[in-house]
Amino acid sequence: MSxxxxxPEFEVVRNMDRCITCRVCERQCANEVHAYNERLDKMVxxxxxxxxxxxxxxxxxxxxLKIVKSDCKLRExxxxxxxxxxxxxxxxxxxGVLLSSMGNPKExxxxxxxxxxxxxxxxNPSIDPLREPMETRVFLGKKNVKPERDESGNLxxxxxxxxxxxxxxxxxxxxxxxxxxxxHASLAxxxxxxxxxxxxxxxxxxxxxxxxxxxTIVQVASGRFGVHEExxxxxxxxxxxxxxxxxxxxxxxxxxxxxxxxxxRTRMIPEGSDAISPAPHHxxxxxxxLRQLVYSLKEATxxxxxxxxxxxxxxxxxxxxxxxxxxxxxxxxxDGIRGGTGAAPTRxxxxxxxPIELALAAVDQRLRDERIRNNVSLVVGGSIRSAADIVKAxxxxxDACYIATGALLALGCxxxxxxxxxxxxxxxxxxxxxxxxxxxxxxxxxxxxNLLTAWxxxxxxxxxxxxxxxxxxxxxxxxxLRGVGxxxxxxxxxxxxxxGE
Amino acid sequence: xxxxxxxxxxKLWRDECLCFxxxxxxxxxxxxxxxxxxxxxxxxxxxxxxxxxxxxxxxGLVAEAMRPMHDRSNxxxxxxxxxxxxxxxxxxYALHMFFDERATRKDCxxxxxxxxxxxxxxxxxxxxxxxxxxxxxxxxxxxxxxQSKVAAMQVEEEEYVVRAVTRINxxxxxxxxxxxxxxxxxxxxxxxxxxxGIFYRLEEYEGYSWTAHGRYPTNTxxxxxGAHPFTLLDFSIVHNGxxxxxxxxxxxxxxxxxxxxxxxxxxxxxxxxxxxxRVQHLTLEEAASVIAAPFWSTIDRKTDLNDxxxxxxxxxxYPSLLITGPFSIVMGFNGGLMALxxxxxxxxxxxxxxxxxxxxxxxEAAIRTMEPxxxxxxxxxxxxxVVVRLKEGVQI
Numbered sequence: 001m002s003x004x005x006x007x008p009e010f011e012v013v014r015n016m017d018r019c020i021t022c023r024v025c026e027r028q029c030a031n032e033v034h035a036y037n038e039r040l041d042k043m044v045x046x047x048x049x050x051x052x053x054x055x056x057x058x059x060x061x062x063x064x065l066k067i068v069k070s071d072c073k074l075r076e077x078x079x080x081x082x083x084x085x086x087x088x089x090x091x092x093x094x095x096g097v098l099l100s101s102m103g104n105p106k107e108x109x110x111x112x113x114x115x116x117x118x119x120x121x122x123x124n125p126s127i128d129p130l131r132e133p134m135e136t137r138v139f140l141g142k143k144n145v146k147p148e149r150d151e152s153g154n155l156x157x158x159x160x161x162x163x164x165x166x167x168x169x170x171x172x173x174x175x176x177x178x179x180x181x182x183x184h185a186s187l188a189x190x191x192x193x194x195x196x197x198x199x200x201x202x203x204x205x206x207x208x209x210x211x212x213x214x215x216t217i218v219q220v221a222s223g224r225f226g227v228h229e230e231x232x233x234x235x236x237x238x239x240x241x242x243x244x245x246x247x248x249x250x251x252x253x254x255x256x257x258x259x260x261x262x263x264x265r266t267r268m269i270p271e272g273s274d275a276i277s278p279a280p281h282h283x284x285x286x287x288x289x290l291r292q293l294v295y296s297l298k299e300a301t302x303x304x305x306x307x308x309x310x311x312x313x314x315x316x317x318x319x320x321x322x323x324x325x326x327x328x329x330x331x332x333x334x335d336g337i338r339g340g341t342g343a344a345p346t347r348x349x350x351x352x353x354x355p356i357e358l359a360l361a362a363v364d365q366r367l368r369d370e371r372i373r374n375n376v377s378l379v380v381g382g383s384i385r386s387a388a389d390i391v392k393a394x395x396x397x398x399d400a401c402y403i404a405t406g407a408l409l410a411l412g413c414x415x416x417x418x419x420x421x422x423x424x425x426x427x428x429x430x431x432x433x434x435x436x437x438x439x440x441x442x443x444x445x446x447x448x449x450n451l452l453t454a455w456x457x458x459x460x461x462x463x464x465x466x467x468x469x470x471x472x473x474x475x476x477x478x479x480x481l482r483g484v485g486x487x488x489x490x491x492x493x494x495x496x497x498x499x500g501e
Numbered sequence: 502x503x504x505x506x507x508x509x510x511x512k513l514w515r516d517e518c519l520c521f522x523x524x525x526x527x528x529x530x531x532x533x534x535x536x537x538x539x540x541x542x543x544x545x546x547x548x549x550x551x552x553x554x555x556x557x558x559x560x561g562l563v564a565e566a567m568r569p570m571h572d573r574s575n576x577x578x579x580x581x582x583x584x585x586x587x588x589x590x591x592x593x594y595a596l597h598m599f600f601d602e603r604a605t606r607k608d609c610x611x612x613x614x615x616x617x618x619x620x621x622x623x624x625x626x627x628x629x630x631x632x633x634x635x636x637x638x639x640x641x642x643x644x645x646x647x648q649s650k651v652a653a654m655q656v657e658e659e660e661y662v663v664r665a666v667t668r669i670n671x672x673x674x675x676x677x678x679x680x681x682x683x684x685x686x687x688x689x690x691x692x693x694x695x696x697x698g699i700f701y702r703l704e705e706y707e708g709y710s711w712t713a714h715g716r717y718p719t720n721t722x723x724x725x726x727g728a729h730p731f732t733l734l735d736f737s738i739v740h741n742g743x744x745x746x747x748x749x750x751x752x753x754x755x756x757x758x759x760x761x762x763x764x765x766x767x768x769x770x771x772x773x774x775x776x777x778x779r780v781q782h783l784t785l786e787e788a789a790s791v792i793a794a795p796f797w798s799t800i801d802r803k804t805d806l807n808d809x810x811x812x813x814x815x816x817x818x819y820p821s822l823l824i825t826g827p828f829s830i831v832m833g834f835n836g837g838l839m840a841l842x843x844x845x846x847x848x849x850x851x852x853x854x855x856x857x858x859x860x861x862x863x864x865e866a867a868i869r870t871m872e873p874x875x876x877x878x879x880x881x882x883x884x885x886x887v888v889v890r891l892k893e894g895v896q897i
Binding site (some may be wrong): 120123139145154157162397473475476477478479 | 744746796
C-alpha cells in the first residue's frame with residue numbers, strides 16, 4: 001500500500017441472505033464497483049470506485065444493498081479534517097488542481113432557513129387558493145417606459161420585449177455536453193408544458209430542440225460555442241453568461257472525451273477537442289464593452305428578444321448590477337455561491353463568491369436607491385431548494401428564480417457530486433449512450449412537471465396565507481419576512497426585521 | 502367663506518400650553534413607537550357624498566353619517582376632507598398643519614416664507630370637547646409658490662408644492678402638513694369621527710363634496726398625523742382595509758421620490774394614485790385597473806381586443822403597483838370622487854343616489870343617515886371603479 005492510500009470513503013454493504021446474484025448492480029454501475037465472482041458464486045465489490053450515487057441501491061430488487069460512509073478514518077482533528085488531508089494527499093500525488101461537481105457542500109450559512117414567512121390573522125383575511133384566483137404569472141423585462149397616447153387619447157400599448165412565465169421559476173443553464181440529450185429533452189418539454197423556460201447553457205442548441213424555441217433561453221458564453229444567427233433567433237431570450245456561482249472568475253472546461261457526435265456538431269468544434277471557455281469574454285473587458293455586446297445581440301435579433309446578463313454573486317455585486325442595469329440588458333441573473341456546476345475547481349467552488357440571499361437583497365435595494373429597479377428584472381439562482389425558498393426570494397425582491405440542481409434531482413440525480421467523471425449512472429451528466437438511455441425523457445419531463453406543479457401549489461398556499469393573490473404583490477414585500485438568529489448587520493443587509501419586532 | 506374660518510384671536514396661549522401636553526404624550530413617556538416608526542394595521546369606516554351640481558353640503562352631514570358606524574372605529578382616529586370649502590382662497594394651496602410647539606411653527610413659517618407667498622395664516626378653529634384631548638397646534642396657511650423659485654427648480658408648480666410638503670414631513674421634526682390642496686381641506690384627529698367633526702366645527706363649512714373616515718387601528722398611533730384622510734395636493738384618500746402588498750408598493754413608489762413617513766396603507770395608496778394620475782397621466786379608470794387589476798383569467802377571456810391589450814399593457818408595466826388584500830377607498834379630488842374596492846371585494850362598500858347627490862359608505866346605514874330616501878343602492882364589484890364628477894359646466 002502506498003503513502004497515498006486512504007481507506008475508501010464508502011463501504012458497500014451487501015446482505016448476502018438477500019442477494020440473489022441477479023447482477024443488476026454490476027450492469028448498472030458505470031464505475032465498476034460490483035462484479036460477479038464465478039468461483040465463489042457471489043457478488044463482490046470494489047468500494048474504492050464507489051461514488052455513492054445510490055444507483056445500485058435503488059435498483060437492487062431484493063434491497064440487499066446499502067452504501068454507508070466508512071468509519072475507517074484518520075485520527076480526529078478539528079483543524080485538519082479528513083477531507084482536507086485527503087485533498088493534500090491527492091495533490092501531493094498529482095500536482096493538479098482539485099475538481100468537484102455540483103454546489104458548495106460546505107457549512108456556509110443558508111439564509112433562506114433563517115427567514116420566516118408571514119401569514120394573515122384577524123386584521124386581514126387569508127385567501128384560499130382552492131376557492132379564489134391566485135396568480136403566479138410574471139413578466140420579465142424592462143418596465144421603464146412612460147405611457148404614450150395616440151391622437152384619440154388611447155394608450156399606445158407598446159412595451160419592451162418581455163418573457164412571460166406562468167410561475168416564477170425557470171430551469172437554469174446546463175449545457176448540452178455537460179448534461180445529456182435526454183436531460184435536455186426533459187427540461188425543454190417540461191418548460192413548454194409549464195409555461196416557463198429552460199436554458200441551453202453554453203453548448204449550443206441541438207437541432208432537435210429548435211421546436212421548443214419559444215420556451216428556450218439561448219446562452220452566449222465566453223467560448224461562443226454553437227452561437228450563430230439561427231441559434232439566436234431560435235430562443236425566446238438571449239443570456240450573456242459572464243459568470244457562474246460555482247466558479248466566479250473562471251471559464252469552463254468540457255473535456256474532449258465528452259465532445260463526441262452531436263455534442264461536437266452542436267458546439268461547432270471538432271470531435272475530441274477540449275471545449276475551453278475563456279475566463280472573461282474577450283470582447284468584454286469593461287462595462288461599456290458589455291453594452292456593446294448587449295446591443296449587438298439586440299441588433300441581431302431586431303430588438304424582439306430580451307437580453308439577460310448572468311453574473312456570479314461576488315463582493316461588489318450591487319455596483320456590478322447597477323452597471324448592468326444601465327447597459328441595456330433587460331434582465332439580470334445572479335448566481336450565488338451555492339450554485340451547482342458540472343465541474344469546477346474545488347477551491348473556487350468552495351471559497352469564491354457570496355450567498356445569493358445577501359446578493360439579492362443588496363442588489364434589489366441598490367437598484368431601488370438608484371431608481372433603476374424598473375430598468376431590469378432580477379432572476380436569482382444558486383441553490384433554490386423549495387417553494388419556500390422561492391417565496392422568500394420573491395419577497396426579498398427577485399422577479400423569478402432559476403433552478404438547476406433541484407431539476408436534476410427530479411430527474412434522478414442523487415447528488416454524488418462526480419459529474420466531472422462523465423459516468424453518471426442516472427443518465428444525466430454523461431454522454432455515454434448506454435447511460436444516457438437510462439433517462440427516459442417521457443418520465444423525466446413528467447417528473448419535472450410534477451415538481452413545478454407541486455411548487456406552484458405550495459407557492460399559492462403561502463401567498464394565500466399572507467392574503468396576497470398575485471405574485472406581483474409579493475415581489476420586494478420584505479415586511480412578509482422576519483429573520484431568526486441573525487445579527488443586526490445581516491438583518492440590515494437583508495432589509496428585514498427580526499422575528500418578534 | 503363660511504363663518505368658522507374667520508381669524509380667531511386670543512388663541513395663541515394654546516400654543517404654549519397644549520404643546521406641552523402633546524409633547525409629553527407623544528414623545529416623552531414611553532418607548533412605544535409612534536406612527537411612522539412602526540406599521541399599524543387598521544380596520545375602518547368610510548363615507549362620502551358629492552353633489553354633481555356643485556350644491557353646498559354642510560360638513561356636519563357627513564360627520565353625522567359616521568355615527569351609525571361607530572363600532573367600525575375605536576376612537577383612535579377620525580377625519581374628513583371637504584371640497585369647495587375655501588372659495589375665497591381657491592387660487593391658493595391651503596396647507597393644514599400640526600405643530601408640536603410654537604418654536605417649530607416659527608421655524609416652519611420661515612421655511613414656508615422662503616418658498617411661498619403666504620396670503621393668509623390662521624389657527625384652525627376648534628371646539629374644546631372632552632372626547633378630544635392632547636391636540637397639537639393646528640394652523641392653516643393659504644399660499645402661492647414663489648414663481649422665481651419654481652422656475653429655478655425647473656419643475657411644474659404642483660411638483661414644487663409636493664416637494665416642499667414632503668420635505669417638511671420628512672425632515673422637520675414636530676411639523677406635519679396634513680392637507681395641501683386648493684379649495685379643499687382635511688380635518689383629522691385622534692378620536693371617534695363624529696367627535697372629530699364637532700371638534701373641528703365641521704358644520705360651519707360647506708362644500709360640494711365630502712369624504713369621512715373612522716379608524717380602528719390595532720395599535721395606538723400616538724399622534725394625529727396618522728389619522729385619515731391622507732392627502733397630497735387635492736388628492737385625498739380614505740381607506741378601509743389592510744393591504745397585504747404594502748411593502749411591495751412602498752418600496753416601488755419610494756423610487757419616485759415619495760417618502761412613506763407614516764407607514765400606513767392610506768399614505769402609500771395616495772402616492773400611488775398621485776404617481777399614476779399626475780405623473781404618468783393615466784386616467785382614473787386606468788389607474789384603477791392598475792391598483793385593482795382584473796385577474797389574468799378575466800383578461801384572457803376578454804373579447805374586446807383593445808381592452809384586453811390595454812389591461813395586459815397596464816399589468817405588464819405596473820406590476821408592483823397592484824394592491825392586494827382588502828380595501829375600500831374613496832379618493833377625493835377637485836371636481837369629483839372615485840370609489841374602489843379590492844378585486845376580491847374583501848371590504849364592504851355601497852353606493853346610493855338621490856337627486857344630484859351620490860353617496861358612498863362602508864354601510865348602507867351611513868347613507869340612510871345622510872339621505873333617508875336614497876335610491877339605487879348597490880354594491881360595486883371588486884375592482885370596479887365608481888367615478889363621480891361634477892356635471893359639465895358646473896363652476897365652483
